[in-house]
Amino acid sequence: MNSHRLCCALWTFYAIILTRCLHGQTEECRTGMYPPNGPTFKGDVPWYTVDLNEPPVKRWNGVVKDKKNELVAVMQAIKELANSLVHSGRLVDLVDNVLPLMLDTLPYPFNEEIRGIAISSGAPVGEVILFNIFYEVFTVCTSVVAEDTSGNLYHGRNLDFGLLMGWNHKNHSWIITDKLKPLAVNVDFKRNNATVFKSTSFAGYVGMLTGIRPKQFTLTMNERFNFDGGYVGIFEWILGKRDGMWMGFLTRTVLENVTSYEDAKTQLALTKLLAPAYFILGGNQTGQGCVITRTRINALDVWEIDLKLGRWYVLETNYDHWEEPFILDDRRTPAMKCMNKTTQAYISFKTMYDVLSTKPVLNKLTTYTTLMEVSSGKLESFLRDCPDPCSPW
Numbered sequence: 001m002n003s004h005r006l007c008c009a010l011w012t013f014y015a016i017i018l019t020r021c022l023h024g025q026t027e028e029c030r031t032g033m034y035p036p037n038g039p040t041f042k043g044d045v046p047w048y049t050v051d052l053n054e055p056p057v058k059r060w061n062g063v064v065k066d067k068k069n070e071l072v073a074v075m076q077a078i079k080e081l082a083n084s085l086v087h088s089g090r091l092v093d094l095v096d097n098v099l100p101l102m103l104d105t106l107p108y109p110f111n112e113e114i115r116g117i118a119i120s121s122g123a124p125v126g127e128v129i130l131f132n133i134f135y136e137v138f139t140v141c142t143s144v145v146a147e148d149t150s151g152n153l154y155h156g157r158n159l160d161f162g163l164l165m166g167w168n169h170k171n172h173s174w175i176i177t178d179k180l181k182p183l184a185v186n187v188d189f190k191r192n193n194a195t196v197f198k199s200t201s202f203a204g205y206v207g208m209l210t211g212i213r214p215k216q217f218t219l220t221m222n223e224r225f226n227f228d229g230g231y232v233g234i235f236e237w238i239l240g241k242r243d244g245m246w247m248g249f250l251t252r253t254v255l256e257n258v259t260s261y262e263d264a265k266t267q268l269a270l271t272k273l274l275a276p277a278y279f280i281l282g283g284n285q286t287g288q289g290c291v292i293t294r295t296r297i298n299a300l301d302v303w304e305i306d307l308k309l310g311r312w313y314v315l316e317t318n319y320d321h322w323e324e325p326f327i328l329d330d331r332r333t334p335a336m337k338c339m340n341k342t343t344q345a346y347i348s349f350k351t352m353y354d355v356l357s358t359k360p361v362l363n364k365l366t367t368y369t370t371l372m373e374v375s376s377g378k379l380e381s382f383l384r385d386c387p388d389p390c391s392p393w
């Protein structure tokens with residue numbers, strides 16, 4: 001990196017921090033945002049079906065056929081970003097030459113699905129693998145599970161992605177965040193013509209960040225920043241130490257093959273992982289909602305809804321719930337303030353969407369908002385925008 005580049009990078013960084021200080025304060029809790037409308041609603045997320053009876057190498061063909069151009073565009077943008085950071089082209093070299101060797105080390109059916117996505121999009125396997133690694137390490141979000149007064153459980157989330165990945169000075173937006181929005185898809189995963197689970201995802205990604213097994217449970221994942229973080233686990237994987245599971249593969253496996261809240265909780269708490277994470281899980285009965293705080297090895301803490309203690313919801317951003325959030329990134333206090341103001345008697349899709357639309361819970365990294373109701377099996381998701389004035393994260 002030469003001094004001109006370094007200088008530009010620093011200026012950009014200062015400008016973003018300044019924007020955060022100016023616009024990071026909480027606004028009044030939003031009301032009347034649902035059904036989604038206005039400048040923060042960018043559009044509906046389209047639905048697709050993935051048939052689990054199809055061979056893994058073929059099952060994403062329908063999605064990829066429609067989203068090929070957008071997928072190639074985002075991978076191109078990621079490559080350009082990598083090139084601008086590491087001028088020698090070494091990073092791109094790694095993607096083209098080293099990552100493809102990883103394909104055969106990934107577990108079935110993920111290896112086959114990624115191979116299929118590369119074939120049908122025409123993109124190099126290394127790039128598709130990179131696209132799939134991303135979410136293991138860069139996902140900042142807000143998730144909440146809440147119980148209403150009749151024992152009905154709601155699960156909502158904002159998926160915030162693209163932090164520090166290229167800032168567009170012209171219109172104050174994150175480059176990768178912008179490019180990901182057109183890739184957002186709702187997927188109905190079917191086996192023998194019946195829905196097994198539904199998910200909001202990004203075309204080209206085979207793990208899961210947001211999903212519901214109708215009548216059984218709902219699940220979202222948030223990134224947990226830690227020094228023993230995602231990079232370490234992924235490098236270990238490349239070097240041959242492969243006893244941990246990829247976070248996105250675990251969530252996908254749980255959604256696809258686990259049939260109850262209790263079993264999901266056990267697997268999410270006990271399976272060894274490549275990266276630390278928060279799993280936010282909702283069940284189908286009163287009291288079944290929790291945030292599982294994970295290290296790579298085990299669960300540090302399981303924090304549950306407890307009506308007797310007045311805890312009718314659990315809410316997680318990207319910090320351990322027993323500690324204060326990072327001072328420059330407190331989305332938790334505003335989100336909890338608005339949940340408290342809503343009260344248990346009035347929680348619904350409508351009011352949860354209001355909470356998730358209040359800045360800075362909604363910010364310039366927010367790609368989509370998903371709302372799930374386990375009892376009806378309903379999953380709704382909406383693309384988001386956050387026009388100025390708005391916090392960069």
Ligand SMILES: *[C@@H]1O[C@H](CO)[C@@H](O)[C@H](O)[C@H]1NC(C)=O
Nearest residue numbers: 168170171172173178385386
């Ligand atoms: C910002 O501008 C780019 C093109 O330069 C465009 O692709 C993107 O959608 C814009 N983002 C927003 C949030 O308006």
Ligand SMILES: *[C@@H]1O[C@H](CO)[C@@H](O)[C@H](O)[C@H]1NC(C)=O
Nearest residue numbers: 051053054190191192193194
């Ligand atoms: C699914 O339903 C379609 C028609 O609705 C039928 O043609 C197909 O054979 C069914 N597939 C399975 C696996 O049951």
Ligand SMILES: *[C@@H]1O[C@H](CO)[C@@H](O)[C@H](O)[C@H]1NC(C)=O
Nearest residue numbers: 108109249252253254256257
């Ligand atoms: C779920 O279980 C089926 C049957 O054992 C298996 O074929 C499939 O690969 C599993 N899915 C995942 C994502 O592991």
Ligand SMILES: *[C@@H]1O[C@H](CO)[C@@H](O)[C@H](O)[C@H]1NC(C)=O
Nearest residue numbers: 215216259260261284285375
């Ligand atoms: C809740 O989930 C369990 C385990 O899958 C299931 O046996 C039960 O019928 C479900 N209850 C409701 C009300 O859907």
Ligand SMILES: *[C@@H]1O[C@H](CO)[C@@H](O)[C@H](O)[C@H]1NC(C)=O
Nearest residue numbers: 310311332333334336337340
């Ligand atoms: C919300 O209410 C809970 C439970 O009464 C309380 O512990 C928490 O401090 C409140 N948070 C905010 C931000 O109002």
